[in-house]
Amino acid sequence: MTLLGSSDLDVFPLALGGNVFGWTADRDSSFEILDAFTTGGGDFIDTADGYSAWVPGNSGGESETIVGEWLADRKPSDITIATKVSSHPQFKGLSAKNVRAAAEASLKRLGVDTIDLYYAHFDDAETPLEETVAAFGQLVTDGLVRHTAVSNYSAGRIRSWISLAQDAGTAVPVAVQPHYNLVHRNDVEESIVPVAEEFGLSLVPYYALASGFLTGKYRSTDASAVESARAGGAAKYATPHGLRIIDELESIAAAHGASITSVSLAWLRSQPTVAAPIASASRVEQVADLLAGAKLELSDEELRALDDVSAWSPAHA
Numbered sequence: 439m440t441l442l443g444s445s446d447l448d449v450f451p452l453a454l455g456g457n458v459f460g461w462t463a464d465r466d467s468s469f470e471i472l473d474a475f476t477t478g479g480g481d482f483i484d485t486a487d488g489y490s491a492w493v494p495g496n497s498g499g500e501s502e503t504i505v506g507e508w509l510a511d512r513k514p515s516d517i518t519i520a521t522k523v524s525s526h527p528q529f530k531g532l533s534a535k536n537v538r539a540a541a542e543a544s545l546k547r548l549g550v551d552t553i554d555l556y557y558a559h560f561d562d563a564e565t566p567l568e569e570t571v572a573a574f575g576q577l578v579t580d581g582l583v584r585h586t587a588v589s590n591y592s593a594g595r596i597r598s599w600i601s602l603a604q605d606a607g608t609a610v611p612v613a614v615q616p617h618y619n620l621v622h623r624n625d626v627e628e629s630i631v632p633v634a635e636e637f638g639l640s641l642v643p644y645y646a647l648a649s650g651f652l653t654g655k656y657r658s659t660d661a662s663a664v665e666s667a668r669a670g671g672a673a674k675y676a677t678p679h680g681l682r683i684i685d686e687l688e689s690i691a692a693a694h695g696a697s698i699t700s701v702s703l704a705w706l707r708s709q710p711t712v713a714a715p716i717a718s719a720s721r722v723e724q725v726a727d728l729l730a731g732a733k734l735e736l737s738d739e740e741l742r743a744l745d746d747v748s749a750w751s752p753a754h755a
Contacts, residue, residue: 440714443585444612445555447554452480452715452729453484454718454719455485455717457486460489460490461493461501465507467722471724474725476514479729480729481518482517483517484521484615484642484716485505486521486522488522510549523537524558526540532561541582556586557588558586558589561590571602579609585609596611614633618641618715621648623750634711641711646715646717647703650671651676686747687702690736699717699731700734707732
C-alpha cells in the first residue's frame with residue numbers, strides 16, 4: 439500500500455483504469471475485471487466523466503455508471519475512487535459552475551456520497567485558474583470531494599495552482615496524472631517530477647503500458663495486423679528503439695517468470711514520486727499481470743538496464 443501525496447488515501451500501488459468500461463469492455467466484462475482486481479488486492483479505481491463519450495452511441499459517463507453499478511451490487515469496502523472533470527460533452531471546461539455540476543453528476547452516476555480523488559482532467563485556458571482552484575476547494579469544504587488532483591497540466595500551471603490554493607487556504611492537490619511510461623519519459627522526468635518532489639505530490643501515470651505496446655503484443659508498425667481498437671496507438675511505438683525496449687523487458691521478464699506487462703509496470707512503479715501507475719484490462723484474463731506488476735520488485739541492475747535502453751535522445755526521436 440502507498441499514500442497519495444499528503445493525503446490519507448492509502449492505496450494499492452496500481453490503479454485499475456476505467457477508460458475501457460463501456461468501450462472495449464461491456465458491463466458484464468467490466469464487472470468480471472473489477473471483481474478480479476479487488477479479489478487480488480486492488481482497491482484503487484480510476485475513471486472520468488468523459489469515459490467513453492468517443493464511442494458511437496455513448497454520451498459520456500458510461501464508465502462511471504458501470505463502476506457505480508458494480509459498487510452498488512458488490513458493496514466492497516475500502517475502495518478508493520478517482521474521477522475527473524472537464525471532458526464530458528455536457529460539462530466541458532473548468533468554470534466554477536461546471537465543476538460543481540459535473541461533480542454532482544459524477545456522484546450520482548457512481549452512487550457515492552464523496553469522491554475520494556477528483557482531478558481537473560485537462561487545463562482550461564479560458565477559465566481563470568483562481569476560479570477553478572476555488573471551485574475545487576469548495577467541493578472539499580462541502581464534503582463532495584476528499585482530495586483534489588490535476589491531470590495533463592504543465593509544471594508551471596501546477597505551481598500556479600498550488601500557490602493559489604495555499605494563498606487562499608484551500609485544498610492543495612495531492613496527485614498529478616501525467617502521460618508516463620518507458621517509451622514516453624523525458625517530458626515528465628524533466629518537468630513534472632521535480633514539481634512533485636518539491637511539493638510532495640504523487641504521480642499516478644496514465645498510458646502506463648503505452649496503449650498496449652509495453653505488453654509486448656505489438657511488434658509491427660502495421661496497426662491493421664492486430665485486430666484491436668488500440669492497435670493503432672501501440673503500433674507507433676514499434677520503432678527500432680521501441681523494440682529494443684521490448685527485448686530488454688522480455689529478458690528481465692524471463693528471469694522473473696513474469697510477463698512483459700508486469701515488468702513494465704514494476705519499472706514505472708519504482709520511479710521517483712510514482713505511487714500507482716494506471717493500467718486497464720479489456721478482458722479478465724489480463725488482470726493477473728496487472729496485479730503482478732504492482733508486486734514485482736526489480737533489482738537495481740534491472741532498473742538501470744531499462745533506464746539505459748529507454749533513455750531518450752534526438753537519435754531515437
